[in-house]
Amino acid sequence: MAEFLQAVDDRKILHVDLDAFYAQVEMRDNPALKKVPLIIGRDPDLHHGHGVVATANYIARKAGVHSAMGSSEAKRLCPNAVFVAPDFDKYRSVSAQIHEVFAEFTDKVEPVALDEAYLDVSQSPMAGATLAAELRHRIWQETKLTCSVGVSYNKVLAKLGSEHHKPNGVTVIGADVALDFVAALPIKDFRGVGKKSQEKFEKLGIKTGADLRALSQDELRVHFGSFGDQLYWQARATHFGQVKDHRIRQSVGKEGTFEFPLHDRSAVLATFKDLATKVVANMEAKHLVGRTLNIKVRDDDFNTLTRSITQANPFQLNPDFLARKAQSIFDDLYPDDFAIRLLGLTFSNVSPQAFQSLSLFDYD
Structure with missing residues (x-):
């Protein structure tokens, strides 16, 4: 019986890594x-x-x-x-531009950090190398930045590929060359291998992927615990993880209705402040940020209007700021007298607060 089962994996995965972002x-x-x-x-x-x-x-x-x-x-x-x-505000803004480019190629995008992401482009009829070339061209057009891209049939190989030819390179690792590619890799280049692991490998006489593949899964577990399982499959160019789409398909908002119509702008602003306070609390509890602010207004004749503002960077989660923004939109809609039955404030185009706080680099 074969030592391992190499299943057919016909996915197209890209790992995109901005060079020294x-x-x-x-x-x-x-x-x-x-x-x-x-x-x-x-x-x-x-x-x-x-x-x-x-x-x-x-x-x-x-x-x-x-x-x-x-x-x-x-x-x-x-x-x-x-x-x-x-x-970091500038870097987050540039990262948002790059993620908009990613969205042109696929809706399956897994951000890893501000400067890297996995893309599952399996649904595209184009070859992975062609997609990588077009993606790099689009990123350059939009940002004048270069990136390195790994193309393969799983995430680990795609990541190894993006690291193999930096900066500003593309590495394609197909099924026909994957085992040879991994066999030739220095042990330090395997995912998760740090300084302590390298010291263990040195004592074991393990220098390359070929040496690693010679160890059984049980032997690797003895020396590395559960990490041994990951090493075992990496040495065999196999990885089962999926690209996890982290986009949030939802909106977060609040509405308020009034028994008696509002006629006063200060009452409108106070209502927006109350709604914004509740929305901000909800966003913070869910660790979300939003780039589109929407308001909804229903007047005494039951006409309903909605308006929105979208910006490149997420809005400040500050109730006073958001209330003033909403009031500004309202004033454009109703420059004269009004009678309002409902007001609503909603965030859409929301995403996780991922990478908003980078505590390792805490600067004054």
């Missing part, structure tokens, strides 16, 4: 930074030696600088580096 955005916005080693993080000389590297451009990386490294260590390795404090 934060650094690339800063170099795009300030071309002078392209020619110097650039570190996104606090300059340790200005912050009493404190700080963590969020990312670095490829010039700084050649000196050994990498993300999550202490800023002082990074400066020691690369004393002539330029430090730029991160602007």
Whole structure:
């Protein structure tokens, strides 16, 4: 009996990884930074030696600088580096643009971070390599940023592919070459293998994917516990996980009806404030943000009007701010006298608050 069952997997999965994303955005916005080693993080000389590297451009990386490294260590390795404090609001805005491009190709998108995502493009009749090329072209058109893309039939191989040819590359790993590709990989490149795991592998004499594949599942479990199962299947170019679509197909809102019609703008504003307070509490409880704010108005003649505002970045979840926005829309609808029976305030185009807080890089 065969050691493992290699099931037919005809999916097309892309893993898209923006190249040194934060650094690339800063170099795009300030071309002078392209020619110097650039570190996104606090300059340790200005912050009493404190700080963590969020990312670095490829010039700084050649000196050994990498993300999550202490800023002082990074400066020691690369004393002539330029430090730029991160602007996460800007990065989130650019990331939103990129995710709009993803939506042109598929509705099955799994964000991993601001700068990377998995896309299941199995429904497209186009070849994976063609889709990757078009996607990279569209991202460049919209943002003037480059990305690396891995194309394969499962998520692990797609991720390994995007890391294989960076920056600004595409790697296609088809079923006909997958086992050979994995066999040649250095053990440090396998997903989940960190410093401690590498030390264990070194003691075991395991250097490549081919060496890893020679170990049985039971042997891997003895040395690595449940992680051994993941390693076993990775060595066999097999992964069962699906691309998880994290889009939220819902809206969050509140309405209020009135026994006696409202005729006063201050009463309208107070109502919007009350509705916004409830909506914000609901959004925060569900860890959601929204990019479209809608208001609904029904007058004394039972005419119902809806209007909305959409913006690139999520709205502030601040009741006073939202009430003023809603009031502004209302005033445009009813510049003169009015008699209002119902008011509603709703967020649509909502998404998880994922990646809104990046505590590892907590900057003052």
